[in-house]
Amino acid sequence: MKEEVxxxxxxxxxxxxxxxxxxxSKETFEWLDAAITRKYPNQPFTIQYIDIFNPPEEKKHQIFASRVxxxxxxxxxxxxxxxxxxxxxxxxxxxxxxMEKYGYEEVSIK
Structure with missing residues (x-):
């Protein structure tokens, strides 16, 4: 893996x-977290839910939330x-x- 997504x-x-x-949105967030974890086990990534009406103080999230x-x-x-x-x-x-552009690879479980 090249870079943690x-x-x-x-x-x-x-x-x-x-x-x-x-x-x-929260159900989708939870579903994505589970699906990606299953697809790419032991390949770290972070996933974060951002409320567009109450974004965190980080400027990039505030800007993107406003854009949405x-x-x-x-x-x-x-x-x-x-x-x-x-x-x-x-x-x-x-x-x-x-994700595969960042080097993630599907792991087959046998």
Missing amino acids: AIFVYGAEQICASCVGMPS IEEDLFYPVVTIGEEIVGEGNPKLKDIYKE
């Missing part, structure tokens, strides 16, 4: 108007590095593809 899931408690019927709101992005919005890799109903395939 930091994944951010930007969302809110209230489901976005265009995402009714989909899991909440101002641009009416479908949340949750999933980022890796500076890339948006999922929006609304993120696809694992897209997230895995981005």
Whole structure:
């Protein structure tokens, strides 16, 4: 593995108007954490949930949270590095593809 990936899931408690019927942002965050951990065991990464209406004090998160709101992005919005890799109903395939750019490799369990 080349570089440990930091994944951010930007969302809110209230489901976005265009995402009714989909899991909440926090449920998506928990699902992604479990799925990525299973796909890439023993390959460290961090995943953090960011509430877009109450982001942490770190400036980059405040700026991106404002962008999600101002641009009416479908949340949750999933980022890796500076890339948006999922929006609304993120696809694992897209997230895995981005992680593999950083050297993550699927581990087969037999």
